[in-house]
Amino acid sequence: MKILIADDHELFLQGLLFILEKEYAGAQIVTAANYTDIFNKLAEHKDFDLIITDLAMPGANWLDALKKIHNDCPEVPIIIISAVFERSILQKTFDIGVSGYISKAFPNSLIISAINLVLAGGVYIPQELLRENMTGAPEQINLLLDNQETDDNKDAEAKILTPRQMDVLNCLAKGMPNKLIARELGLSEGTVKIHITLILRALEVGNRLAAVREAVKRGIISENNL
DSSP, rough: OOHHHHHOOOHHHHHHHHHHHHHHHHHHEEESSSSHHHHHHHHHHHOOOEEEEEESTSSSSSHHHHHHHHSSSSTOOOOEEEEEHHHHHHHHHHHHOOOEEEETTTTTHHHHHHHHHHTTTOOBOHHHHHHHTTTOOHHHHHHHHHHHHHHOOGGGGSSSSSSSHHHHHHHHHTOOHHHHHHHHHHHOOOHHHHHHHHHHHHHTTTSSHHHHHHHHHSSSGGGOOO
């Protein structure tokens, strides 16, 4: 696994590097100190499995920088880890195609959990932001909020997948990547990622393959779908 991490505060950058090296032994982790550094690293290599970056850094406006990073590496998930924790900014980052938004104040265990969720094909959105006023929120954020509210209900009915989630699950069973699922179902890739997150949570598994296996085990989908 190859991860690019970026932060203009060396102390935090080295701390994040230490956490990731401990959690993902054997992973190749490349560091950058600003957006210019990120652009240079991506110009050399585009085979990263994950990009984790601070939001406000020298070298470029954060909005333009994230658009460029996503356009240059559209298949690579991006996680923002920042001290800036405002819903309006989060909405803009997810509109661009960011897969996760983490506060620097989060404990290490939550940071790793969020990273693992994104690596599994999901999207991480802090619940603190989801619980605020949702007026004008993007479709993806509303979708996740609705499902989190039903998760509070321990009744088995809350675990039933929606028809659209079943569509996504059937595509996962065929081994289709997110881009192809989005094209097949007429969805944005961001919405597909949200659906996958909800499927993983509903089936209580950690990755796409495990979700398919669990769905077959529960009789949600047939082995004929594989």
